[in-house]
Amino acid sequence: MAIEQTRSFSRAAELRFVTQSALSRRVKSLEDWVGVELVDRATYPVELTSAGRRFCEQSKESVGALTEVRSALRQEARMPGRSIQITAGHTLSLTFLPKWLKQFHQRSGDFNARVVAANVHDAVIALAESNCDLMIGYHHPLVPMQLDEDKFASLTLGQEAFIPVSAPNGRGAPMFALPGSSASPLPYLAYTATTFMGRVVDVILNSVDTAYHFRACYETDMAMLLMKMVVEGYGVAWLPFSAVSEEIDAGRLVRAGGDEWSAQLEIRSYRAIANTNPTMQDLWKSLEDSVNRGA
Structure with a gap:
């Protein structure tokens, strides 16, 4: 249905919040299940085949009916009152x-x-x-x-700052201070590549003029888990200030770099x-x- 609406695999993927390759795999799986080709990949913009148009029309009716049932069930399950x-x-x-x-x-x-x-x-x-x-x-x-x-x-x-942090050493300075060096690269606690915060870190690193030296040693999609790892002294990570403010006030974390290594998030x-x-x-x-x- 998204392909029919947009006549584009890339735009349809955006509407469905998946990658284009994931959407292509799903369409192929659907075609395997139906037993015929539903999308004419030889045309540009993309068009549905005659079988695809028939299947899409029936799908709209089915999705509409399911959506109505879902809406009714959700209304019943809502919390009471306002x-x-x-x-x-x-x-x-x-x-x-x-x-x-x-x-x-x-x-x-x-x-x-x-x-x-x-x-x-x-x-x-x-x-x-x-x-x-x-x-x-x-x-x-x-x-x-x-x-x-x-x-x-x-x-x-x-708004809040998105900052690099590290556990402190015995003198209160960051145990792992940016930018690191080729002789002693910083242990880097990273977000998985497809996460929002991981992409913001990429924006920061692409904007700084200073060469940095990391060795990736841990990866997750949860900021609060990264914060716990930083407190334990595993390396440097970027975190929203609200997530680390108490740890900074208590002296368990310190900033690992200046403002050029930070970003503002809305x-x-x-x-x-x-x-x-x-x-x-x-x-x-x-x-x-x-x-x-x-x-």
Whole structure:
């Protein structure tokens, strides 16, 4: 259905929040299951075959029926009273969201919230597929979200620094200080390559003029796990300031480099423009008012 809409494998992959190669594999698996070719790969722009058009029309009816059932079931499963469902990044769900929810309870009155922590990829899918009313995540202008601005609105809730940190040595200096050297490369605790924060680190490293020397020794997609590894002295990692502020105040972590090794991240909220949940609409109006007042 996405290929029919866009007539492009690459654009369809963006709409479905998967890589183009993953989408191609899924289409091939579907064709193997149906037993005929559904996409004419010899045309440009891409077109469906006659069998593909028939299959797509029937698929729309099936997806529409399933979507209606899903909507009814979700409505039954919603928390009672005024309620919203929020999907937030793992780090923000621990550092930002509790205080933010308390603030807006005070401004908007009581409402119930169901919060799911997820990585950026899963959070975007949850919003795009109406699995949540509100998504809260980080934003960087060079690592944009693939969300259609005609369908989704966003507001900036705040900013925070994204900084390199290390455990301190006996003198209070970083045990592993950037940029390292060829003779003594820094043990680097990295995000997996496809994560949002991993791509932000790439942006930082591509922007500095100084040569750096790393040896990758650990990789994960969770910032809080990297923070624990840094505290234990395994190496240097980039982390949102909110995730490490207590550790820095306690002297268990120190910055491993100056401002040139850091970036500013926006904290943004996202919603579907078509969302009709009255609690969501009230909260969004309150958010807009706060942003306009500079609160």
